[in-house]
Amino acid sequence: MNNYTELHDLELIQLAKERDRHAFSHIYERYWGVLFIHARKILGNEEEAKDIVQNLFFSLYNNINQIDFKTSLSSYLYRSVKNQVLDYIKHQKIVDRYLESFNAFAEQGVAVTDQEIRRKELEKIIEAGMEALPGKMKEVFLLSRLENMSHKEIADKLGITQHTIKSQISNAIRILRAKIGALNVFF
Known part of the structure; x- marks a missing residue:
């Protein structure tokens, strides 16, 4: 040994x-x-x-x-x-x-996805809210916001006063804000 x-x-x-x-x-x-x-x-x-x-x-x-x-x-x-x-x-x-890359992606991915969902939900609520507006109010609001017409141009086109245009747009915005405010409760 x-x-x-x-x-x-x-x-x-x-x-x-x-x-x-x-x-x-x-x-x-x-x-x-x-x-x-x-x-x-x-x-x-x-x-x-x-x-x-x-x-x-x-x-x-x-x-x-x-x-x-x-x-x-x-x-x-x-x-x-x-x-x-x-x-x-x-x-x-x-x-x-x-791991850093994955965590950054996961955090950003969740945030982006969540943000995208919120944006789409907001668009749906605004569209539904605009569709629910009374006839003349809806028409005035769409001409103002989507076609970027001035109050004078809308008044001339529809044959109503600028004061009525201003009032209709203000009421439409108030109605839409109320609907959007309900969305903020959920997010």
């Missing part, structure tokens, strides 16, 4: 490549703590740091025979943790941007 604490990293790697579980466990014990502290220091999040280090050792165990250790084991592990931390941060930024 080997005394793993006395073995150098290269010897532990070689034994781990031969599927010596004790050698791999010793690598894990030797480096887990310092890698965790390194990842936690960068991330500021203990759980994420644990996950990154655990994933690193899982990957190392599964791929140890394909890895060509050109540098020291400690350099390889630190570089791997750094790369995984950077990948995590990059991924987190993308997720955060997506």
